[in-house]
Amino acid sequence: MEVFRLKNGASPLVVSIPHSGTYLPEPIVAQLSDAGKAIADTDWHLNEVYDCLDDLDVTVIAATHSRYVIDLNRPADGSPLYAGHRETALCPLGSFAGEPLYRPGCEPTVETINERIRQYWQPYHDQLAATLESLRARHGFAVLWDAHSIRSRVPMFFDGVLPDLNFGTNQSRSCDYALAKQLVAEAERSGRYSVVSDQRFKGGYITRTYGNPARGIHAIQLEMVQKNYMEELPPWRLLPGTAAGLSEQLRELLSLAAGWHP
Numbered sequence: 472m473e474v475f476r477l478k479n480g481a482s483p484l485v486v487s488i489p490h491s492g493t494y495l496p497e498p499i500v501a502q503l504s505d506a507g508k509a510i511a512d513t514d515w516h517l518n519e520v521y522d523c524l525d526d527l528d529v530t531v532i533a534a535t536h537s538r539y540v541i542d543l544n545r546p547a548d549g550s551p552l553y554a555g556h557r558e559t560a561l562c563p564l565g566s567f568a569g570e571p572l573y574r575p576g577c578e579p580t581v582e583t584i585n586e587r588i589r590q591y592w593q594p595y596h597d598q599l600a601a602t603l604e605s606l607r608a609r610h611g612f613a614v615l616w617d618a619h620s621i622r623s624r625v626p627m628f629f630d631g632v633l634p635d636l637n638f639g640t641n642q643s644r645s646c647d648y649a650l651a652k653q654l655v656a657e658a659e660r661s662g663r664y665s666v667v668s669d670q671r672f673k674g675g676y677i678t679r680t681y682g683n684p685a686r687g688i689h690a691i692q693l694e695m696v697q698k699n700y701m702e703e704l705p706p707w708r709l710l711p712g713t714a715a716g717l718s719e720q721l722r723e724l725l726s727l728a729a730g731w732h733p
Contacts, residue, residue: 472496472535474594477602480529483610484729485602486521487617487677488533489543489595490514499540507572509705510537512559514620516709520700521618523722527729530606532599539563539572541587543595544617544675552675562587567625603681603688612687614650614728617677622703623696629671635664635699636720639674639692645682646689650731654691657727663720664699687733693724 472494491514500508517533524531534543538559545552545561559565562579564572573579579587599615606613623632636658640646651668658666674682674692682690697703700714 474591475535475598476531476533477598478524478531479602480524480527480531482527482529482729483606483612484527484529484614484616484725485599485606486524486529486531486725487599487615488514488517488521488531489617489677490534490538490619491517492534492536492538492540494536495540496536502573502577503539504571504574506566506568506570507539510539511705511707512539512567513537513707514618515697515707516701516714517618517620519709520620520714520718521721521725522718523725527722527725529725529729530602532595532602534595536591541584541591543592544619544677546676547588547592552679561592567622567627569627599677599681607687612689612733614731615677615681615688615690616725616728617675617690617692619672619675619692619694620697620700621694623698624703633671633694633696634667635696636666637670637672637694638666638668639672639678639694640669640690641674641679641682642669645674645678645684646691647684647733650689650728650733651691653727653731654724657724658720661720661723663716664695689733691728 541562549561562584603613640651655668672694678690678692700717702708
Protein backbone atom coordinates (compact mmCIF):
# COMPACT_ATOMS: atom_id res chain seq x y z
CA MET A 472 0.00 0.00 0.00
CA GLU A 473 1.11 3.55 -0.70
CA VAL A 474 2.61 5.37 2.28
CA PHE A 475 0.52 8.51 1.83
CA ARG A 476 -2.19 10.00 -0.34
CA LEU A 477 -1.46 13.27 -2.12
CA LYS A 478 -3.90 15.70 -3.71
CA ASN A 479 -2.37 18.79 -5.27
CA GLY A 480 -4.14 22.13 -5.12
CA ALA A 481 -3.50 25.56 -6.57
CA SER A 482 -3.60 27.63 -3.37
CA PRO A 483 -0.55 28.29 -1.14
CA LEU A 484 -2.05 26.11 1.63
CA VAL A 485 -0.92 22.55 2.42
CA VAL A 486 -2.87 20.41 4.88
CA SER A 487 -0.84 17.61 6.45
CA ILE A 488 -2.74 14.75 8.15
CA PRO A 489 -0.09 12.45 9.63
CA HIS A 490 -2.12 10.44 12.17
CA SER A 491 -5.37 9.46 10.43
CA GLY A 492 -3.97 6.33 8.78
CA THR A 493 -5.30 2.97 9.94
CA TYR A 494 -3.36 0.44 7.86
CA LEU A 495 -1.15 -2.09 9.63
CA PRO A 496 1.10 -4.29 7.46
CA GLU A 497 0.56 -7.98 8.17
CA PRO A 498 4.09 -8.63 9.53
CA ILE A 499 3.51 -5.88 12.10
CA VAL A 500 0.01 -7.12 12.96
CA ALA A 501 1.53 -10.46 13.93
CA GLN A 502 3.71 -8.71 16.52
CA LEU A 503 1.03 -6.49 18.06
CA SER A 504 -1.02 -7.02 21.20
CA ASP A 505 -4.80 -6.70 21.10
CA ALA A 506 -4.37 -3.06 22.16
CA GLY A 507 -1.99 -2.49 19.26
CA LYS A 508 -4.40 -4.00 16.76
CA ALA A 509 -7.17 -1.75 18.07
CA ILE A 510 -5.25 1.41 16.93
CA ALA A 511 -7.25 3.42 19.48
CA ASP A 512 -5.03 6.50 19.26
CA THR A 513 -5.83 7.20 15.61
CA ASP A 514 -6.90 10.72 14.62
CA TRP A 515 -10.24 9.30 13.50
CA HIS A 516 -12.46 10.67 10.71
CA LEU A 517 -10.38 13.72 9.82
CA ASN A 518 -11.09 13.27 6.11
CA GLU A 519 -14.81 13.54 6.85
CA VAL A 520 -14.53 16.46 9.25
CA TYR A 521 -12.19 18.36 6.93
CA ASP A 522 -14.72 18.02 4.12
CA CYS A 523 -13.96 21.47 2.73
CA LEU A 524 -10.50 20.66 1.36
CA ASP A 525 -11.58 19.96 -2.23
CA ASP A 526 -13.67 23.12 -2.37
CA LEU A 527 -10.77 25.25 -1.15
CA ASP A 528 -8.35 23.82 -3.74
CA VAL A 529 -5.61 23.13 -1.20
CA THR A 530 -2.89 20.50 -1.30
CA VAL A 531 -3.49 17.57 1.06
CA ILE A 532 -0.98 14.94 2.17
CA ALA A 533 -2.41 12.25 4.41
CA ALA A 534 -0.75 9.18 5.90
CA THR A 535 -2.26 5.78 5.14
CA HIS A 536 -0.45 3.75 7.83
CA SER A 537 -1.23 3.83 11.53
CA ARG A 538 0.85 5.98 13.84
CA TYR A 539 1.61 2.72 15.66
CA VAL A 540 3.81 1.76 12.69
CA ILE A 541 5.74 5.02 13.00
CA ASP A 542 4.84 8.50 14.19
CA LEU A 543 5.38 10.96 11.38
CA ASN A 544 5.15 13.88 13.80
CA ARG A 545 8.21 12.82 15.82
CA PRO A 546 11.89 13.40 15.02
CA ALA A 547 13.62 10.50 13.30
CA ASP A 548 16.34 10.56 15.95
CA GLY A 549 13.79 10.00 18.72
CA SER A 550 14.61 13.23 20.56
CA PRO A 551 11.83 14.63 22.82
CA LEU A 552 9.49 17.41 21.75
CA TYR A 553 8.21 18.39 25.18
CA ALA A 554 11.01 18.27 27.73
CA GLY A 555 9.79 17.18 31.13
CA HIS A 556 6.47 15.80 29.85
CA ARG A 557 5.41 12.29 28.93
CA GLU A 558 4.99 11.80 25.20
CA THR A 559 4.83 9.06 22.63
CA ALA A 560 7.88 7.70 20.82
CA LEU A 561 8.80 7.54 17.16
CA CYS A 562 7.74 3.89 17.15
CA PRO A 563 5.43 3.82 20.18
CA LEU A 564 5.48 0.88 22.55
CA GLY A 565 2.40 1.86 24.55
CA SER A 566 -1.03 3.32 23.92
CA PHE A 567 -2.30 6.60 25.38
CA ALA A 568 -4.00 4.41 28.01
CA GLY A 569 -0.68 2.83 28.98
CA GLU A 570 -1.35 -0.55 27.35
CA PRO A 571 1.57 -2.40 25.68
CA LEU A 572 1.20 -2.30 21.89
CA TYR A 573 3.40 -5.35 21.24
CA ARG A 574 3.37 -8.93 22.38
CA PRO A 575 6.24 -9.66 24.79
CA GLY A 576 9.52 -9.96 22.94
CA CYS A 577 8.11 -8.51 19.70
CA GLU A 578 8.97 -4.86 20.29
CA PRO A 579 10.73 -3.16 17.36
CA THR A 580 14.53 -3.29 17.39
CA VAL A 581 16.83 -0.47 16.36
CA GLU A 582 17.14 -2.12 12.95
CA THR A 583 13.37 -2.35 12.63
CA ILE A 584 12.92 1.30 13.55
CA ASN A 585 15.54 2.37 11.01
CA GLU A 586 13.77 0.36 8.33
CA ARG A 587 10.45 1.97 9.20
CA ILE A 588 12.06 5.38 8.95
CA ARG A 589 13.30 4.51 5.49
CA GLN A 590 10.07 2.92 4.32
CA TYR A 591 7.40 5.16 5.85
CA TRP A 592 8.76 8.26 7.60
CA GLN A 593 11.22 9.53 5.01
CA PRO A 594 8.89 9.39 1.97
CA TYR A 595 6.22 11.41 3.77
CA HIS A 596 8.69 14.09 4.79
CA ASP A 597 10.42 14.17 1.42
CA GLN A 598 7.07 14.78 -0.26
CA LEU A 599 5.97 17.38 2.28
CA ALA A 600 9.23 19.30 1.99
CA ALA A 601 9.14 19.22 -1.82
CA THR A 602 5.51 20.34 -1.90
CA LEU A 603 6.14 23.29 0.38
CA GLU A 604 9.15 24.38 -1.64
CA SER A 605 7.17 24.14 -4.88
CA LEU A 606 4.33 26.27 -3.50
CA ARG A 607 6.76 28.77 -2.03
CA ALA A 608 8.44 29.12 -5.40
CA ARG A 609 5.06 29.59 -7.12
CA HIS A 610 3.40 31.99 -4.67
CA GLY A 611 6.34 33.53 -2.83
CA PHE A 612 5.20 31.83 0.39
CA ALA A 613 3.39 28.72 1.63
CA VAL A 614 1.16 27.92 4.60
CA LEU A 615 1.23 24.53 6.30
CA TRP A 616 -1.72 23.36 8.42
CA ASP A 617 -0.93 20.22 10.44
CA ALA A 618 -4.24 18.56 11.34
CA HIS A 619 -4.67 16.44 14.47
CA SER A 620 -7.30 15.24 16.92
CA ILE A 621 -7.26 13.61 20.35
CA ARG A 622 -9.64 12.38 23.03
CA SER A 623 -10.77 15.12 25.39
CA ARG A 624 -9.33 13.26 28.39
CA VAL A 625 -5.92 11.59 28.26
CA PRO A 626 -4.80 11.27 31.90
CA MET A 627 -1.39 9.89 30.95
CA PHE A 628 -0.49 13.22 29.35
CA PHE A 629 -2.89 15.88 30.70
CA ASP A 630 -4.94 16.77 33.74
CA GLY A 631 -8.64 17.33 33.26
CA VAL A 632 -10.36 18.07 29.97
CA LEU A 633 -8.52 19.57 27.02
CA PRO A 634 -9.77 22.75 25.32
CA ASP A 635 -11.69 22.15 22.10
CA LEU A 636 -9.27 23.81 19.67
CA ASN A 637 -5.56 23.87 20.48
CA PHE A 638 -3.46 25.94 18.08
CA GLY A 639 0.32 25.58 18.08
CA THR A 640 2.97 27.76 16.45
CA ASN A 641 6.03 26.81 18.49
CA GLN A 642 5.64 29.98 20.57
CA SER A 643 5.13 32.10 17.42
CA ARG A 644 8.34 30.82 15.82
CA SER A 645 6.74 28.69 13.10
CA CYS A 646 4.12 31.10 11.75
CA ASP A 647 3.61 34.77 11.02
CA TYR A 648 2.17 36.28 14.19
CA ALA A 649 -0.57 38.15 12.34
CA LEU A 650 -1.83 34.99 10.63
CA ALA A 651 -1.86 33.01 13.86
CA LYS A 652 -3.65 35.83 15.64
CA GLN A 653 -6.29 36.02 12.89
CA LEU A 654 -6.94 32.28 13.06
CA VAL A 655 -7.34 32.27 16.82
CA ALA A 656 -9.57 35.35 16.67
CA GLU A 657 -11.75 33.71 14.02
CA ALA A 658 -12.14 30.57 16.15
CA GLU A 659 -12.99 32.66 19.21
CA ARG A 660 -15.42 34.88 17.29
CA SER A 661 -17.81 32.04 16.59
CA GLY A 662 -18.11 31.25 20.30
CA ARG A 663 -18.71 27.57 19.52
CA TYR A 664 -15.56 26.13 21.05
CA SER A 665 -12.97 26.82 23.71
CA VAL A 666 -9.74 28.02 22.08
CA VAL A 667 -6.12 28.20 23.25
CA SER A 668 -2.81 28.84 21.52
CA ASP A 669 0.68 27.52 22.32
CA GLN A 670 -0.28 25.91 25.58
CA ARG A 671 0.20 22.12 25.95
CA PHE A 672 0.26 21.69 22.17
CA LYS A 673 2.91 24.01 20.78
CA GLY A 674 3.29 22.14 17.51
CA GLY A 675 5.01 18.83 16.92
CA TYR A 676 7.95 17.91 14.71
CA ILE A 677 6.18 18.85 11.49
CA THR A 678 5.23 22.35 12.64
CA ARG A 679 8.61 23.03 14.21
CA THR A 680 10.65 21.67 11.31
CA TYR A 681 8.90 23.23 8.33
CA GLY A 682 7.60 26.45 9.82
CA ASN A 683 10.13 29.14 8.94
CA PRO A 684 8.55 32.57 8.39
CA ALA A 685 11.90 34.08 7.37
CA ARG A 686 11.89 31.68 4.40
CA GLY A 687 8.23 32.27 3.64
CA ILE A 688 6.83 29.03 5.08
CA HIS A 689 4.26 29.47 7.84
CA ALA A 690 3.21 26.39 9.83
CA ILE A 691 0.43 26.00 12.36
CA GLN A 692 -0.85 22.90 14.12
CA LEU A 693 -4.44 22.38 15.18
CA GLU A 694 -5.13 19.69 17.77
CA MET A 695 -8.89 19.39 18.33
CA VAL A 696 -10.76 17.21 20.78
CA GLN A 697 -12.75 14.36 19.31
CA LYS A 698 -15.91 14.75 21.41
CA ASN A 699 -16.92 17.60 19.11
CA TYR A 700 -17.39 15.28 16.16
CA MET A 701 -17.32 11.61 17.23
CA GLU A 702 -17.76 9.11 20.03
CA GLU A 703 -14.56 8.81 22.04
CA LEU A 704 -15.07 5.10 22.76
CA PRO A 705 -14.98 2.09 20.43
CA PRO A 706 -16.09 1.76 17.71
CA TRP A 707 -15.19 5.45 17.38
CA ARG A 708 -18.30 6.38 15.42
CA LEU A 709 -18.60 9.71 13.64
CA LEU A 710 -21.49 11.86 14.89
CA PRO A 711 -22.63 13.63 11.71
CA GLY A 712 -24.88 16.17 13.41
CA THR A 713 -22.20 17.19 15.90
CA ALA A 714 -19.46 17.06 13.28
CA ALA A 715 -21.30 19.46 10.97
CA GLY A 716 -20.67 22.41 13.27
CA LEU A 717 -16.98 21.62 13.55
CA SER A 718 -16.69 21.19 9.79
CA GLU A 719 -18.21 24.63 9.33
CA GLN A 720 -15.71 26.09 11.79
CA LEU A 721 -12.82 24.41 9.97
CA ARG A 722 -14.04 25.71 6.63
CA GLU A 723 -13.96 29.26 7.99
CA LEU A 724 -10.47 28.81 9.41
CA LEU A 725 -9.01 27.13 6.34
CA SER A 726 -10.60 29.69 4.02
CA LEU A 727 -8.79 32.36 6.00
CA ALA A 728 -5.49 30.45 5.84
CA ALA A 729 -5.81 29.71 2.11
CA GLY A 730 -6.61 33.32 1.27
CA TRP A 731 -4.03 34.90 3.53
CA HIS A 732 -1.06 36.77 2.07
CA PRO A 733 1.93 38.06 4.04
